[in-house]
Amino acid sequence: MKPSFSPRAFALPLALGVLCLFFYLREPLFLGPRNLTQLLVEFALTGTLALGMFLILLPGQIDLSVGSGVGLVGGIAAVLVFHHGWPAPAALGAGLGAALVLWLLMGALIVRQRIPAFIITLGGLLVFKGLFWLVIRNSTVPVVAGGGENLYSRLTTGYLPAAVGLTLTALVLAGLAFAQGRDRAARRALGLAVPPIWGTILRGAAVALAAFGLVLLCNRFRGVPVTLLVLAGAAGLVHFLTRHTPFGRHLYAIGGNEEAAALSGIPVSRVLIGAYGLMGVAVALTGFMTTAYAGASTTTVGDLMELDAIAACVIGGTALRGGRGSVGGVLCGALIMAVLLSGMTLLAVEPELKFIARGIVLALAVWLDVRFGGEARG
Amino acid sequence: MHPVVAARGLTKRFPGVVALRGVDFDLRAGEIHALCGENGAGKSTLIKLLSGIHPHGSYEGELRIDGQPAAFRSVRDAEAAGLAVITQELALVDGLSVAENLFLGRAPRRGWRIDWPALYRRAADLLWEFGLDVDPETPVGRLGIGQKQLVEIARAMDKRSRVLVLDEPTAALAAREVGVLQKHLRRLRAGGTACIYISHRLEEVRALADRVTVLRDGATVATLGRAEAEPAVIIRQMVGRELTEQFPRPAAAVERRGEPLLAVRGLRVAPPAGSRVRLAEVSLTVHSGEVLGIGGLMGAGRTELLLHLFAGWGRRRAGEVTLGGRPYAEPAPDRSIARGLVLATEDRRRLGLIPGEGITFNLSLASLGRFTRWGGRLDRPAEEQAAAGLFQSLRIRAPGLATPVRGLSGGNQQKVVLGKALLTEPAVVLLDEPTRGIDVGARVEVYQLIQRLTAAGCGVVLVSSDLPELMGMSDRILMLAGGRPGGEFARAAFDPERLLAAALQAAPAVPHPLPG
Numbered sequence: 001m002k003p004s005f006s007p008r009a010f011a012l013p014l015a016l017g018v019l020c021l022f023f024y025l026r027e028p029l030f031l032g033p034r035n036l037t038q039l040l041v042e043f044a045l046t047g048t049l050a051l052g053m054f055l056i057l058l059p060g061q062i063d064l065s066v067g068s069g070v071g072l073v074g075g076i077a078a079v080l081v082f083h084h085g086w087p088a089p090a091a092l093g094a095g096l097g098a099a100l101v102l103w104l105l106m107g108a109l110i111v112r113q114r115i116p117a118f119i120i121t122l123g124g125l126l127v128f129k130g131l132f133w134l135v136i137r138n139s140t141v142p143v144v145a146g147g148g149e150n151l152y153s154r155l156t157t158g159y160l161p162a163a164v165g166l167t168l169t170a171l172v173l174a175g176l177a178f179a180q181g182r183d184r185a186a187r188r189a190l191g192l193a194v195p196p197i198w199g200t201i202l203r204g205a206a207v208a209l210a211a212f213g214l215v216l217l218c219n220r221f222r223g224v225p226v227t228l229l230v231l232a233g234a235a236g237l238v239h240f241l242t243r244h245t246p247f248g249r250h251l252y253a254i255g256g257n258e259e260a261a262a263l264s265g266i267p268v269s270r271v272l273i274g275a276y277g278l279m280g281v282a283v284a285l286t287g288f289m290t291t292a293y294a295g296a297s298t299t300t301v302g303d304l305m306e307l308d309a310i311a312a313c314v315i316g317g318t319a320l321r322g323g324r325g326s327v328g329g330v331l332c333g334a335l336i337m338a339v340l341l342s343g344m345t346l347l348a349v350e351p352e353l354k355f356i357a358r359g360i361v362l363a364l365a366v367w368l369d370v371r372f373g374g375e376a377r378g
Numbered sequence: 379m380h381p382v383v384a385a386r387g388l389t390k391r392f393p394g395v396v397a398l399r400g401v402d403f404d405l406r407a408g409e410i411h412a413l414c415g416e417n418g419a420g421k422s423t424l425i426k427l428l429s430g431i432h433p434h435g436s437y438e439g440e441l442r443i444d445g446q447p448a449a450f451r452s453v454r455d456a457e458a459a460g461l462a463v464i465t466q467e468l469a470l471v472d473g474l475s476v477a478e479n480l481f482l483g484r485a486p487r488r489g490w491r492i493d494w495p496a497l498y499r500r501a502a503d504l505l506w507e508f509g510l511d512v513d514p515e516t517p518v519g520r521l522g523i524g525q526k527q528l529v530e531i532a533r534a535m536d537k538r539s540r541v542l543v544l545d546e547p548t549a550a551l552a553a554r555e556v557g558v559l560q561k562h563l564r565r566l567r568a569g570g571t572a573c574i575y576i577s578h579r580l581e582e583v584r585a586l587a588d589r590v591t592v593l594r595d596g597a598t599v600a601t602l603g604r605a606e607a608e609p610a611v612i613i614r615q616m617v618g619r620e621l622t623e624q625f626p627r628p629a630a631a632v633e634r635r636g637e638p639l640l641a642v643r644g645l646r647v648a649p650p651a652g653s654r655v656r657l658a659e660v661s662l663t664v665h666s667g668e669v670l671g672i673g674g675l676m677g678a679g680r681t682e683l684l685l686h687l688f689a690g691w692g693r694r695r696a697g698e699v700t701l702g703g704r705p706y707a708e709p710a711p712d713r714s715i716a717r718g719l720v721l722a723t724e725d726r727r728r729l730g731l732i733p734g735e736g737i738t739f740n741l742s743l744a745s746l747g748r749f750t751r752w753g754g755r756l757d758r759p760a761e762e763q764a765a766a767g768l769f770q771s772l773r774i775r776a777p778g779l780a781t782p783v784r785g786l787s788g789g790n791q792q793k794v795v796l797g798k799a800l801l802t803e804p805a806v807v808l809l810d811e812p813t814r815g816i817d818v819g820a821r822v823e824v825y826q827l828i829q830r831l832t833a834a835g836c837g838v839v840l841v842s843s844d845l846p847e848l849m850g851m852s853d854r855i856l857m858l859a860g861g862r863p864g865g866e867f868a869r870a871a872f873d874p875e876r877l878l879a880a881a882l883q884a885a886p887a888v889p890h891p892l893p894g
Contacts, residue, residue, distance in 0.1 A: 246746035256732035
């Protein structure tokens, strides 16, 4: 729960740097603005889903159905737009509603009927896949009729104007600085230890540098992609939920010791069902973005994304047993997965080898968690 | 003749801490040698050196077994030399039967297969010999803590080790099981086995030990012979000061005014799957400022009664519970806490704490609503301030508020569990064995805490297996026997023999000596 000075905190950026360097040396285009922007879009897809998965893994649950769910929810919205002529916002709203209902239902089955999450969501993987193919009738359904544009398609083709991106970043950073200042003032007023100011400033400077660097980089191409904005919003929300609300404390507590959490008066069932509901929202967002990124809903949208999401979480230090992990780690893990996949695509690695590489990375991440997870705790 | 174990000048350093500073210690064949000291005095470290957990070379000083220098590199080396250690963390496999656990890794074989008939026959013999009334085919997971511990002790005794190290073996045992254990330790002593016995229960030490070595701050303070080892003397050596008043509760009767805070009438509860304890005809009342003690043997239903009142354990078949004047039909932890009823559990590790999280996290876990502000935001400075207050008033000893509770000593973990309960601002506090496995100093602090609670108008229900503690801290005592009331006693009528007699009777529907 406490941010601590762990080797993992350095290992992740280091691994990321090594990966990027490797792909850059093999293909200098890797770090070009166009490829980077595309990479960031893919990062946003994996990252948003991984943030939902984080909320599921924290209390020691798991969800294998999200990949199929991504396809299904994107498909529902695409069919409503293309075949039924719904306006895009209404179709997206309907897809979101469907995802919410499905995931609350799964959560209720898991929690109230005490069926292991592994089984229910494995069933969900198959059921959603079948529903998905029924919904799109095994065909390709574009997200917008006749080559036009709508809210749905703009999810991955939209970019923020350069000035808007910079202003938004500045506003968010100012908000964070204000929150930090208020927290320090409150601590001082209550006579608590206040962390040294230079540490806070140093960390703030690093965050600001990274944020502005990212925005300026995006601005060299077309601007900050809308998907990245969605991811940033999701990350901010999940970070706030897990670190600054009772709900987040409850997730950590349930993952750390479910029986003790229940005896502390935590409504374990409600909290878990809530986590599944939020997972549904993450699935819907990812489903819309992934389908829009493909341009149309086809039978393969979302395939294996559940594994990428789990891998991203575990690489980022989330314990599969539950009770440990952070948003920063999850984002790092998702970025590593995105770099790996996009780099291999750029180098035209055969799909067979890509599967094998993904599998090895997943196994490696879990092995690292099992081997070194205990030490990185606390 | 050489002592079986002889330690000279043992010094063990950890980063930043010296756990042992030149400890001398002798263990003779055929003696029970008690090791006493507050938590953190170095008992556990000494045991870990003797048993090879801290290997040779990681400490200074000399260790001799039968006069020969010993250099244990691992637990296996120590076991080979005849040392068996039984720690508080039990080394049993819950999913296997009692018999399988008793012969774990050394099951009788016929060829390459396990000889099941022989296994169960030998297990039954061993259990009978040990006086343990358990079916050898029962999965160990179904047993209570006390019975599990007895199974593990039986296993160690069956290995015929020459040196038996028992780390608080009776912490979870009721009087009858303590008696069984002592009987067997005496028998083993007569057979020449040497035994190191760590316990916080000084009466037991007095009854059992031939010699007592007291550790304080990592050094040997004294080794006392049987005649000198009075509890008061041991306590004085342990804390380095006289504890004039072990039980701070005044003998004067508490005036019972107004409505009871908690009243139970004719409660009957059927057990959930996996438990055999059922409650029947249980009635009790707790008034403001009063401590109701609940005693009884293992399996008498004390913990289950508390769990039912707080968390809805089992299914209520009959009876009425009134909390704060209003009926309380379907108890659940969140509802209980909201209505001012809180439980500090006996099984700290399993039910009380989130081990990987820090002290603040654990303290505030049951009271997060109080620190929640607009928009569902946690006011972390306010939370930390409350935690810091408890940290000081409960005298929790830890490097800081963020220290994971997993690494704290038993006494400090107990203080965190109590602090968590206090932070909910309860009206009625249910304490289940609040001093189990904690040192004398921390124990007195718990008693003082009970005093403060009742002085502030709380009602306290105190479940304890320690009769002196129960009598010293309660205003009234309800004894349970087999899930039924065995008798209720006012303070003037406290008498160990009568209390024990009430705990032993399993007869139904006993008329109460006092109107409860």
